[in-house]
Amino acid sequence: MHQIAVLPGDGIGPEITEQAVRVLTALGLPLELQTQPVGGAAYAAHGHPLPEATLKLAQSARAILFGAVGDWKYDNLERHLRPEQAILGLRKALGLFANLRPAILYPQLANASTLKPEVVAGLDILIVRELTGDIYFGQPRGVRTLEDGPFKGERQGFDTMHYAESEIRRIAHIAFQAALKRNKKLCSVDKANVLETSQFWRDVMIAVSAEYPEVELSHMYVDNAAMQLVRAPKEFDVVVTGNLFGDILSDEAAMLTGSIGMLPSASLNAAGQGLYEPSHGSAPDIAGQNIANPLATILSAAMLLRYSLDEAAQADRIEAAVQSVLEQGLRTADIYEPGMLRVSTSEMGDAVLKAL
């Protein structure tokens, strides 16, 4: 029996997760699925975005199927009680250091992009983002009153960016191995012309690259990467970068496709445990209307099968089913265009189940 924790979360989280659960259940695998609230829903029920019971379930499970967290209702809570602290807490507690964020433009959805078709048709990038280090968790951080210097007597907000050598090494290995299975091109993104952390990151990447002679390693500054993603995104194959730059670039890359409702993600630790979630957010404005796109979550379930359960054939099956519903012209509102068949969240789930 594989234990799977289902954490639906807020906004559209519950309705999209429900469809992914239907798909997982239909495969006939020995899965045990258990659900707990997370994010704002958990705060509402238990006073904390990541309650003990939710964390325990997540830690004991082989994999986590995660919906989305966040709702305007919770915007005025103190930072440590806000919904997004749940996802940061899960990453840290489970050591989910490797975030895989594919940016794929399905041929059937080429029009959805704001970019010209010739620039994005066939886009298939994998962004590997380090997820437990960098300035996200670095200490010291806070607000202090300055005791000397040009701003003496003033308050100052501050944070610490850092990476230890083994943190860089382990994400480097994930990225090189991913590149080996793809087009063998890895671009490491940093800001080594300004940051010490980045120069150190680059040095370690170069050291690790000696173990992967088949992979062509290049380096790019983050400002240039933000430009090249707009100019010629198809020149990238695998991109590896730190937590902060990865946050920005993976979202930019996702939006190049114009169909972020289609993009899954995986966050893995060294033991093969993983958290799987759609790349999009909780969209509280459309929650409960049965119009959200469940495909990113269904494709996240496919990643779950591939990376945490070693069930590549089942993952392929789900991915083929998604391709097939797109072929049939089925579209939720976010990817709808004239001439296609507009369907609801649950109808999309039905269609994927049928195509399986």
Added chain:
Amino acid sequence: MHQIAVLPGDGIGPEITEQAVRVLTALGLPLELQTQPVGGAAYAAHGHPLPEATLKLAQSARAILFGAVGDWKYDNLERHLRPEQAILGLRKALGLFANLRPAILYPQLANASTLKPEVVAGLDILIVRELTGDIYFGQPRGVRTLEDGPFKGERQGFDTMHYAESEIRRIAHIAFQAALKRNKKLCSVDKANVLETSQFWRDVMIAVSAEYPEVELSHMYVDNAAMQLVRAPKEFDVVVTGNLFGDILSDEAAMLTGSIGMLPSASLNAAGQGLYEPSHGSAPDIAGQNIANPLATILSAAMLLRYSLDEAAQADRIEAAVQSVLEQGLRTADIYEPGMLRVSTSEMGDAVLKAL
């Protein structure tokens, strides 16, 4: 007499600066222009990217016309000798805290963008980037060996991000004032859901906004901003952000136009001194061929007149002349399309002079 320091720099820097100098000289204003090397050229001549004489000239001038720095030749120098240290050194020494980066898509060049015309036609965003604070200059920074914690005994690269209250206040005022002269919409970009520096930044922005009731202030996380720039860039008017996020977003926004060869920038201090430079780089691959686009540098000279010399009418004249050469169909290689008239760097300069 207004003193202007001309720092041509590396790569295409000298040839594009030359055209901007011709334009400035042709206006009949009481300008005294003096030239010094900077970047790799200065290292080659004097062993340092920002020699004493260059820094002195820059400090005593009212304004600096800057070409570009950087060349692969200098990539293997120690960090403190590399060309880009010159621009960081000038910003710090002169206190050039306010970077104004317009992203404008000229109607004549709408095709140059990789985005669909309806998404970018008429684009006119102003990015206000803080330029002397943040993680760029924050101390402590370096590489150290860890004495405890999970990575004990390992080396770690680290940097410090910080902003003092008055640093945020002064860039806020620049941004609100710019918004007042435009569409009165200001979007402040941060990562307040993760960073203490960002939460502090956001609090100060809100405090300053009380002085600008006519301006509508909004806040956006940097990952979302990177997405929205791709999805619907015309929804932005003025964007204000810190040094690191500004580096990334201003380059992304510039590339949306597809014609970064057209985009000027200004970096100002509290005394009205300013450094003016094209948004593009030194392009060493095409240096010395008389094919680079001088218009971004010529438009930087227009910004120089507007912001440091209070010569708005002369700035308008230059901007109108640039519009007129585009109208005439003149294009350097970077913005050439069939049916247009392909011209060299110096021919473009000739044409602007004629149109003045």
